[in-house]
Amino acid sequence: GQNIDQPTEMTATEGAIVQINCTYQTSGFNGLFWYQQHAGEAPTFLSYNVLDGLEEKGRFSSFLSRSKGYSYLLLKELQMKDSASYLCAAMDSNYQLIWGAGTKLIIKP
Amino acid sequence: GAVVSQHPSRVICKSGTSVKIECRSLDFQATTMFWYRQFPKQSLMLMATSNEGSKATYEQGVEKDKFLINHASLTLSTLTVTSAHPEDSSFYICSARDLVSGDTDTQYFGPGTRLTVL
Numbered sequence: 001g002q003n004i005d006q007p008t009e010m011t012a013t014e015g016a017i018v019q020i021n022c023t024y025q026t027s028g029f030n031g032l033f034w035y036q037q038h039a040g041e042a043p044t045f046l047s048y049n050v051l052d053g054l055e056e057k058g059r060f061s062s063f064l065s066r067s068k069g070y071s072y073l074l075l076k077e078l079q080m081k082d083s084a085s086y087l088c089a090a091m092d093s094n095y096q097l098i099w100g101a102g103t104k105l106i107i108k109p
Numbered sequence: 110g111a112v113v114s115q116h117p118s119r120v121i122c123k124s125g126t127s128v129k130i131e132c133r134s135l136d137f138q139a140t141t142m143f144w145y146r147q148f149p150k151q152s153l154m155l156m157a158t159s160n161e162g163s164k165a166t167y168e169q170g171v172e173k174d175k176f177l178i179n180h181a182s183l184t185l186s187t188l189t190v191t192s193a194h195p196e197d198s199s200f201y202i203c204s205a206r207d208l209v210s211g212d213t214d215t216q217y218f219g220p221g222t223r224l225t226v227l
Contacts, residue, residue: 035152035153037216042143042145042152042153042154042155043145043152043153044152045150045151045152045153048150085215087218089218094118094119095119095221095223096118096220096221097202097218097220097221098220099217099218099220101111101215101217102215
């Protein structure tokens, strides 16, 4: 079957670095997405990885290892506004999205 | 875990026809379902919020007569794209909230429906 796993909740301190992991099993693979979702709002696109490696975009970086079925989202210099849910979604060979349940990130001062 | 399905996964239709997309919560009840539209590598754009037994709430700029939403039961919401045109081609994603869990922040997302209008 297809599934995707990510931690339910993480806590980090303002100014620190946090890594949110995501593992996936899909029928075929057409890339992995990370979204940020604040309560009551629509998910905001953060990154898309289809090739192995690290992609950096400002304070956020995303990493993919296709052989391991593994990705992580790295957030640096954490700010209070980074408190949100982070969704990992893998696209299978039929271009369907398999969603993780989301990781609720709590930032403390 | 909570599962949301969508049907069909992919549809190709002629311009001017109507297309119905179903969103189902398979193992939980959802009073609220959301319909999103996604363009490649972009954020999900909320189109409307669907509430069981009442009219949907549409976001600004979304034509309610064109995108008909029906939430007839606690496990099913449908989006009908009426008189579809090529510009309606997109990836439509639904999500649902679990009524019983009481977690009003968590949404469970469907796999999406890719609509292509010729």
